[in-house]
Every structure is written in C-alpha cells, then in structure tokens.
Amino acid sequence: MMNILEKAALEAGRAILDIHARGAQVMFKADCSPVTEADRTAETIILSHLADAFADIPVIAEESVAAGRIPDIGAGRFFLVDPLDGTKEFIARNGDFTVNIALIEAGVPVAGVVYAPACGRAYSAAGTGAEKLEVTAGFTVASRTAIGVRPCPTEPVALVSRSHNSPETLAFLDGKGIAARRVVGSSLKFCLLAEGAADVYPRFSRTMEWDTAAGDAILRIAGGTVTDIEGAPLCYGKPGFANPFFIATGGLPA
Incomplete structure (x- = not known):
C-alpha cells in the first residue's frame, strides 16, 4: 500500500509543480477559501491511483467534499486526501505546500504520506516506522532515512x-x-x-x-x-x- 500512496503523491506533486511554474488562476470556494487548477488536478491523479488499487476503500478528498461528493465511510477504513495543503503558500509561491494522503482505521490515522514537491522531500509512515525521503528532480526516491521525535529540550x-x-x-x-x-x-x-x-x-x-x-x-x-x-x-x-x-x-x- 505505501508504495502506491507514495507513487500517487509523487505524481500529484509533479503536476502541482508544472502548474506552479506556469502560474495558476486563483478561484474561491463557497467557504471563501482559495482553490486552483493544481488542487483539482492533483486530486484527480490521487483518486485515480486509489480507485485502481483500493476500490473497496472510500476516499474523503477535500475538493470532492467541496463539490458535494462524500462517500459513506461507515465504521471501516477510509482514506483522507488533501491534494494541495497550503494553497495560500502555493499562491504566494513559497515552498511550504504539500500533498497529503492518509489511511484511517477506527478513527485513527495509521499510515500517511506527506510530499513537499518544492522542497524535494517527502515523509512516509506506517506500522512502527517513519521515514524521510529525498526526492530527485525526476520525481524518484533517492534515499530513505528513519526518523523519530527528539526528547524535548530545555528550550523547546x-x-x-x-x-x-x-x-x-x-x-x-x-x-x-x-x-x-x-x-x-x-x-x-x-x-x-x-x-x-x-x-x-x-x-x-x-x-x-x-x-x-x-x-x-x-x-x-x-x-x-x-x-x-x-x-x-x-x-x-x-x-x-x-x-x-x-x-x-x-x-x-x-
């Protein structure tokens, strides 16, 4: 599963950077939050990957919810997708925007991928292991490093x-x-x-x-x-x- 989630995130990130390079028209949703072509294109890519590999797991995705498409998640597993988290940062043309894909089980996030395409790095975690990924300009994973929190210092x-x-x-x-x-x-x-x-x-x-x-x-x-x-x-x-x-x-x- 994690290979597929990572692949979906990297492909979505590539599309986001292509749109970022040429500039994106900014629109506004009903709640007055901004949305761009990059949000919608990235979500389409991610949903396609998830549908192909996990057709039985419902997906709650930001832009689909905004359009009124909300599948029944019942009490089982489901995915949560934010195709472009930090749309305001994307519009401002700084690097603090991400692609987010998570798997939820019984209300708990048990796996996740966060990809920051402008920064060339991603984070992936499932089970008992969390990793930081260095991503190449060709959108492949160059290296993986295990990560963990640090003890809180005297001056946090x-x-x-x-x-x-x-x-x-x-x-x-x-x-x-x-x-x-x-x-x-x-x-x-x-x-x-x-x-x-x-x-x-x-x-x-x-x-x-x-x-x-x-x-x-x-x-x-x-x-x-x-x-x-x-x-x-x-x-x-x-x-x-x-x-x-x-x-x-x-x-x-x-």
Whole structure:
C-alpha cells in the first residue's frame, strides 16, 4: 500500500509543480477559501491511483467534499486526501505546500504520506516506522532515512502557521514560556516534529481532517502525539470532518 500512496503523491506533486511554474488562476470556494487548477488536478491523479488499487476503500478528498461528493465511510477504513495543503503558500509561491494522503482505521490515522514537491522531500509512515525521503528532480526516491521525535529540550522550539496563526496560539506559547518559534506552512509542521527538528505545534484556528491526517499519522508513528486541548487523541471520521483545536508534540522532556 505505501508504495502506491507514495507513487500517487509523487505524481500529484509533479503536476502541482508544472502548474506552479506556469502560474495558476486563483478561484474561491463557497467557504471563501482559495482553490486552483493544481488542487483539482492533483486530486484527480490521487483518486485515480486509489480507485485502481483500493476500490473497496472510500476516499474523503477535500475538493470532492467541496463539490458535494462524500462517500459513506461507515465504521471501516477510509482514506483522507488533501491534494494541495497550503494553497495560500502555493499562491504566494513559497515552498511550504504539500500533498497529503492518509489511511484511517477506527478513527485513527495509521499510515500517511506527506510530499513537499518544492522542497524535494517527502515523509512516509506506517506500522512502527517513519521515514524521510529525498526526492530527485525526476520525481524518484533517492534515499530513505528513519526518523523519530527528539526528547524535548530545555528550550523547546514551537512551530506556528504561516497563514493561519491566531492570538490564542501566541497566548498558549507565551503561557508556556516558549520563546523560540519557527513559522512554517502546511502539514510540514507535523513532519518537522516527527524528524526531531522542533518540539510543539499548537493550533488554535480552523483545520479540517484532510489537513492533518497524514502528518498526524507520521508524527504518531515517529513517537509524538496529537491531542485536543483536553488531552484526548485527535480522531477522524467526525460528522463534517472539522477538527477541534489541537496540540501536536514531539518527544517528552529528557
């Protein structure tokens, strides 16, 4: 399965970069969020791969949901797909946008792929292993490195959203005395925690399940946690697919 998910993500990323190079027209959905040809093209590619290989597993994908196409997921397995997470970063022409594909079982993200095509790297996790992948200009995997969270240092590093920061997030960090902060877009924040490059990512603004599921899977498998503000693990498959506010963390204090 992971080979197919990675292949789908890389192919979608190639299409995204092609559109990025020539420029994309920006449109707006009913909720006033931006969408581009890259979002829709990437989703078509991913859905095709998933349908060919896993026709029996329903897919919840961002642009399909926006168009009213929402399959019944029941209580079984399903995929969550965000074909272009960080559309605002894509429009701004910086590298903080990703392709996200996750597998959910009983509300838990058990496998995920996050690909940052502009950065030439991807993250993949399933079972008990999480990896960082270096991706070539020809969209092949050049190397794989096992990753894991780091013990939280005396002076932890926080990650905050580039486009969706909030006063509540800053208040949380101030209350915890966390001064070191790094601004990053998209699901890359989960991946940086997973590889031990930072320690906490609080999110006190709106997200949807497809925004977080793949990164959440990678972080959990790498040894981190993603919980709501009451400390309960984030769950998936909720009516409406909206997340509560959450706190993603790397390793425990040494």
